[in-house]
Amino acid sequence: MPFAYPVFLELSGKRAVVIGAQAVAEGKAAALAAAGAEVTVLENGAWSPADLEGAFVCVAHSSDPAERDAIALAARDRGVLVNVMDDVSNCDFAAPAVVRRGDLVLAISTGGRSPALARKLREELEDRFGPEWADVVDVLLEVRKETLALLPDLPERSRRWSGALDLEEAATLVASGRRDELKTSLLGRLLGQEVGA
Numbered sequence: 001m002p003f004a005y006p007v008f009l010e011l012s013g014k015r016a017v018v019i020g021a022q023a024v025a026e027g028k029a030a031a032l033a034a035a036g037a038e039v040t041v042l043e044n045g046a047w048s049p050a051d052l053e054g055a056f057v058c059v060a061h062s063s064d065p066a067e068r069d070a071i072a073l074a075a076r077d078r079g080v081l082v083n084v085m086d087d088v089s090n091c092d093f094a095a096p097a098v099v100r101r102g103d104l105v106l107a108i109s110t111g112g113r114s115p116a117l118a119r120k121l122r123e124e125l126e127d128r129f130g131p132e133w134a135d136v137v138d139v140l141l142e143v144r145k146e147t148l149a150l151l152p153d154l155p156e157r158s159r160r161w162s163g164a165l166d167l168e169e170a171a172t173l174v175a176s177g178r179r180d181e182l183k184t185s186l187l188g189r190l191l192g193q194e195v196g197a
Helices: 021-025 028-034 065-077 115-128 132-147 154-164 167-175 179-191
Strands: 015-019 038-042 057-060 081-084 097-101 104-108
Touching (some): 028 038, 028 057, 065 081, 097 132, 132 167, 167 179
Parallel strands (some): 015 057, 057 081
Antiparallel strands (some): 097 104
């Protein structure tokens, strides 16, 4: 099974190289920049292996199989993670279809087998998880920070969160401008029992 291990990369301040106009047109440079990478774009087909020096990741597109192989080889020789679009053998990773709602990131991958399915599922998730989810995550972070010291036992904390978190309630309250009510409700459920009881 290709690309079977899902992972999110920390790209802040790291150099990314995007090669090919099609890669740019499909939003690869913009997505890398949004993730904090320092992006170098090479659109006109003029690239050299030296362009990959010091890069952390490279996303490329070319209609020429020999050029695709050359890009992947140059990247791998320099320890650069590479994704040559639509060429699985020249990819170290698959770029998933992504839904972003603030710090909530939902990623869908079919291991490169069906980009159309990944795109369709992304569209469904965009409808299911609207913009209010960015605020839901912020509220959950606030509650987590306030309760970490009060719930020091990890299994107990996990059990309480599992029972306290109601996704429909969270989305409904935040979407209707009732963030504080969500926070109060969560705190009550998380801390309602004596710790360790």
